[in-house]
Amino acid sequence: MNHRVFEGEFRVEGDKRILQCHSRGDKRYSPFFCYVKAFGTTDSIENHYQCAKRFEGCPEPGNWTAARYWKRQGCKQIAWQIGDRELPVKSNEQGTSFALDDWGIQYYIALWHRHLSQHPEKVEFARQFDEFEDPFKRDFPFSQADAIRVAAREGVEALLPYFAPLKQLLDTK
Secondary structure, eight states: OOOOOSSSEEEEEEEEEEOOSSTTSSSSGGGGTTTTTTTTEEEHHHHHHTTTTEESSSSSOSHHHHHHHHTTTTEEEEEETTTTEEEEBBBBBSSBBOOOOOHHHHHHHHHHHHHHHHHHHHHHHHHSSSSOOOOTOOSSSSOOOHHHHHHHHHHHGGGHHHHHHHHHHHHOO
């Protein structure tokens, strides 16, 4: 993973075309600039995801900057509020990030599934690239670059298994 931030829509490295899926790259693939409706509210993918976080002893974040603030203040994330369900956080084995099957990660992937399903032109455009990069990913288990890669290579519906448990849980009301 290349950790330097390339400020442009894509870059070429050798014979590989690499789509930049972040806010300083191609903004069409940044969660800050991609909007979806979830639970009756239209907002950016980033805001939906960050506002679902619940921190011990802290008020609900009203936007992504508030969630970032609580994390930087040392508040421990204890749950996700997804719709009317409060769901536990699942950490990876190292305890440094979320597990791939974490409810919030599933929610993030579901938001991308909805957005890309509503914008097939983005998937079609992404198919011309060999790689998909998010230099801000760090140890996040499934970034927007991963969602776009899966959708471009295998189709948007290939994202479904990544959030099937969450979908099943929300559908059983």
